[in-house]
Amino acid sequence: MMTGQTATPDRALVRIDTEHCKGCDLCVVACPHRNLRLSSGYNRSGYHPVEFHYRGDRGECTACGLCYWVCPDYAITEVAKLRP
Amino acid sequence: MKAEVIVAGHGGQGVLELANWLAYFHLRRGRHVAYTPSYGPETRGGKVKCYVVVSDETIDSPIVEAPDLLIVMNTPSMDYLPLLKPGGNLLVNSSLVKDARRRTDVAVTEIPAVEIAAGLREFGPTQGTDTSIAANSVMLGAALAATHEAPEHLPEEVEEVFRHFLTGRKTAFIPLNLHAVEAGAAFVARAGVLAAT
Amino acid sequence: MSDDREFLKGNEALAYGALHAGLNAFYGYPITPSSEIPETLATEFGQGNFPEFRSFLQAASELEAINMVNGSAATGAKTMTATSGPGFSLKQEGISYAAGIGLPILVVNVNRAGPGLGNLGPEQSDYFQATRGGGHGGYRAIVLAPDSVQEMAAFPSLGFSLAFRYRTPVVILADAFLGQLKEDLVFPQVSTSSFDTSWAATGARGDQRHVLASLHLELDDQSLATHKLHAKYAEIARQEQRYEELESDGAQVVIVAYGICARLARRAVRSLRARSVPVGLFRPITLSPFPNQGIEKLIGQGVRNFLVVELNMGQMVQDVRLAVNGRAQVSSLGQVGGLIPGTEELVRAAEAMVG
């Protein structure tokens, strides 16, 4: 079983409920910076849940929220940005 | 007191109104009443028959199988004559029905209701109104006479009945209908003895 | 005799009876011989004489009407619809949902003749459909059978109180004769106490939610729900059987009839009793639950012959046979097509059964 929460080191935080995730890929392809990917592990339902992964080549997470809005399982439970 | 009545005619003759008025008159006299209209998809020209039962007691069945009084407004409605109780009253609109005397065990009163109503021209709501439409009220007057209603308050009571049913634009027809009732009752009184009901 | 009496058609009396009972909402689709019910209500709607009457609509179909009924009932409103056979068939979908969900609704069926389009005359051929739960899923409705214009006026109030007490559909099964019959009546005094509507869907409060549904995807859940529903029906059967007797003391033969047939039977019974023929009348007022308790009592009194008179080819006779359970002879006398049996026919049939 996996529990989900990953954050960028600097500008934003994305909280993921990996048990709700069905590994559909929508947030992965919607993220403008490709900062999400499906993990190699499994959740209790047998899906590869999404995880935050900063590749460093397209830019940091800006807390744009697209992953939050497209997720059909509202598994992206929270998107926060660094306090100014 | 108990009376079972069938009123029959064709759509447009005011058969349902006549039966309604008759029933309501008796309701106002403190009796139980039941009125059953015939009904169907047609509103004009079809065969119309209704039952009226009036009684001082609770009414068991509103269905009239053997009437004490049969009111016939047109010739086809003579078909109901065999139902009339021996000794009962047949009131016939003789303006339309010509061969009413088919049974000798009932009292037959022939009332030229259309002609009587047509003669009430002066009581029409406007000049030139064809007052023959009040033939049903003529028959109502005849029916009240035939059921031996105490006549002393009759005009007032009948007026109350009309006030109940003829509202709005129709109030203009109340005087005509009142005169028609009186004319019908008077005609029966002149015509002589009716069978006891 | 009190003279605040009215003179109304059965359909009109039922409409006013519903208004006096605090009707909040009505949805229907016109069909003869029940149309005076929506017509009467439309006349009163918005006129201020019945301020609780908040919603009236002629729907696009019977299906739309019954689902509007369910919607208003889901908010706890006293809601009614009225129809006749063909429309009652269409309404079965919504009645099944109301039974499954637990919605208190009042459905009036002014029974006309025949399967299909049939004709406009009186019949009681929707008896099975009404008493067996005419839709899918094995539910029952409470079915009330008036036999006079006075009862047409009184039963909406009784219907609402039963519907809300048990959160179940209640059917008033009249017939075309009663719908069109005009009699003198007095509007009964109706208690204005309001019903428990804490279950209604009127918005969630904190953790308190109202989800009104009949869907139970888990087999165990559905089983449990159905058992609960039928425990309710058993309770209704214990508490709510209603019937009337006439001249049943010392009767050898008892005519069983409801609706307009009960009126015919009254006349037949009085005519027989006038000749000292021991015949009585048993009139079920609740067709569902069927008043087995009353039949049981008559069996206990020694009645061994029942004559069931109906405007159909023999439907309630099955319930009488079930109640009698082999302990008495049960005969059936039916008339259909909008025709009504004559008093003589009843008299002869009953007299033939007297030993």
Add this chain to the structure above:
Amino acid sequence: MIENEGTLYETKLGPLPTLTSKPTHYCAGCEHGTLTHLIASALQDLGVRERAVLVNSVGCSVLAPDYLNVDAVEAPHGRAPAVMAGIKRARPDLLVFSIQGDGDAASIGLLELMYAANRGDPMTIFLVNNATYGMTGGQMAPTTPIGMVTTTTPRGRDLALTGPPIDASKLVASFERPAYVRRVFLPVTPTPSTEFFNARGALEGALAVRHAFEVQERGGFAFVEFVSTCSVNWKMSVLDSKRYAARVLAPLFPEGVLRDRFLLESA
């Protein structure tokens, strides 16, 4: 405000009390889930949870009350607009809405939808148009494109046999009274880059959902159709179903505001 490993963040988007914690039964990548989230968000933002009543219709959204933390009333297949009309007429203070499928709204329940639209009853209807019967296993829907293979059109939908697909939004907009009629293409949309998909549909959907509730609050009939996918019954991968929807459904059911009597003030 949340703290993560010593760093302080302010929440931009967070969990919604208008959602239950129950995982949905929707298939992976299904827009039904996305729409559920959009609705929950709008209900939360507008602060109307205590007045909201969901009418759950038959189809995949029949279980919506398991996910949306509001009052709910079940409707038979196709009858949600009638049930909503009943609720609204008895209790005009409530906010009623339904999530209907294409079969529910445009086939078995077309009459109920048309009459509610014609009367302009204040209510909010969300139509999920995925061109197939999802819950019953992929049969032909009123919106199935000509040629599309379903379990009841195994050789492709035949125009001569079934007629063309029905455009529910156009039908609703053909009436005078509806106040808001809009079609949104909800799936993520492929971009020229094979790696990325555009998520504009969800953002526009969020605005449309919110406006559809506001329209009802102002006494109007609001209808929003969401062109969606059904990868399982279309027998495609999730992303291929988005590509198919963009290629086939988007031209057939073009996006747009067909009617907006109150304009998109909230946008």
